[in-house]
Amino acid sequence: MPQSDYDTLLGRLEGTRHIFPLIVYYEDTDAGGIVYHANYLAFAERARSAMLNLLGFTNRNVAERHKVAIAVRHCTVDFKRAAQLEDRLTVESRVIKLGGASLGFEQKIKRGGEELVVIEIYLACMSLEGLRAQRLPEELRTVFNRYLDVNKD
Template sequence: MGQDTHDALLGYMDGKRHIYPLVVFYEDTDAGGIVYHANYLAFAERARSAMLNLLGFTNRNVAERHKVAIAVRHCTLDFRRAAQLEDRLTVETRVIKLGGASLGYEQKIMRGEEELVVIEIYLACMSLEELRAQRLPEELRTVFSRYLDVNKD
């Protein structure tokens, strides 16, 4: 698979936002063809992982190189409208906080210009050996600082 094709699967950066496209499949929905509520978290997780990959990292290489994991500490979801089977959606991700051992994101799941779900999620960097908070690795901090966007839309 060529680099351009691979990068297309990861979405793209639009200024300080990462845009991740997805399609709602049957497995994402309930019996009525509506996206099951917990799947919005899965969509958001995929988008954050794709952004990390697009920026040159993977969860695996961060864990192996720095002996840390990035884990969810706090999350809120504001459900505004439902997505349905075969909808084409995008997940827009912005870095809104960069702390010593933490990252904060705002993620919007969109159908065209319509906001379906707004997620605010905070992640903590923790040592894999001690399972305690640990400073974000400097190379991650440097990359994410380029995308820090504290302005509200």
């Protein structure tokens, strides 16, 4: 089935991985044309949101239907090489942990086949009222469980 233009902007699913393409724009870089370090986290966030969309959800509808938000609990970032202005990158995301109230992702930002940044990020499901940990909604758990990939590359 052909993808719409909107779906193409969300990347694609390949097996248990989500592949999200992006281009480095001027606004992503420092004065030397190198991607500013914090922007890699923004690229990863964008990719996770796109994956959620492809799986049939949005952050907004999860909040409205289930009265929860997904928040970052812990993150490690391994910077291996720098990306530069106008590089064409991909963010490759995979679910590596699925807990009662949490999700874990490994996200690799690549230029071609070269790994530039590896991010391991753990998210917590929080109630909107009281901001306490809350179980991941069952429909999200079911979908993310299909993409759980605990195999190391």
